[in-house]
Amino acid sequence: MSDSNQASQQQDTTPKKKNKYDFSETNKPLNINLSWCKACNICIAMCPQQIFEPDRDGRPIQTRPEDCTQCTICWVHCPDFCITSTVK
């Protein structure tokens, strides 16, 4: 039992990362200023990794933060300057 557990853990740690960043639920790739957001849907539609999902009002939530590659598409296309990167 413990052996198999260890084996699976070892498998998990083998590098299968898609990108060079290490984002998780607690370490989000983006800061989103929701008080300026008008829910235009552009970031949700344009993200090539589809990391966003709309909330009840249509504003973006980062549901798959680990896939973000910091490609800049969402923040340069945001017409209201709500999105900034957390990576300095």
Add this chain to the structure above:
Amino acid sequence: MATAEKQKSDVMLDYLIPQKKFPSVWCPGCGNGIVMGAFIRAVDKLEYDRNDIAMVSGIGCTSRMPVYLDFNSLHTMHGRALAFATGVKFAQPKMKVVVITGDGDALAIGGNHFIHACRRNIDITCILINNHTYGMTGGQGSPTTPSDAISTTTPFGNVEKHFDPCDLAKSAGASYVARGTVYHYPQLEKIITAALEHKGFSLVEVISNCHTYYGRLNKKGDAPAMLDMFKDLSVTKAKAKNMEQEELENKFVIGKMHEDNVKTEFCDEYKKIIDKQKG
């Protein structure tokens, strides 16, 4: 910004006037905000002093832009932005004068100012946001509304032909002419940077979305759908060379259309006369 350093994602926020109420008055997803971002990032990359930049605009949704930005700004009368800008440039030739204008503003009521600014080749950068309609007043037809398109003044389809602002500027004498779209952001930033650096009249036409009027009346969908449409309808200049005229109908040819670095500039020529008369 240090040159080698990567541009920060929040560089925009340094240039907004904090006392203004944000978010802006524009509709959700309006392309004006994307162009504003491209302009600011270009200015930041070129490391211009913000006190050396004068932003001049007329009236319209597009022309609200200088109100939010921390430069020397002039929000003038409908269509007269280029006339005011000519005055500013003439009085302060060292200043970088940038005109932000809409398609109705520059080509309908301000059509004459536009062609004469091109003719003089005065060192002004004109960013013309072409959303194919009069946004602010409720979606009337403008000189760039395509044939057959619906607007509130052409409810059964537009019978007129439309202007091509790039061709117009080129034949009137502008020395740098380029077209971009709000979908192709990296290219847009590049051509705005080139236009700012160019000496002489430079026109950047930006194809933008007014989904609230033009999009809704012509069933083009919401903002992301219109951005996707620009992606499908755009053709690069190199590709367009090998295409027939009919194929290019209703398509946008994007990229640099014209550049002339030999043509003399208006303020320089005028300075020569002053120096000569002084003896």
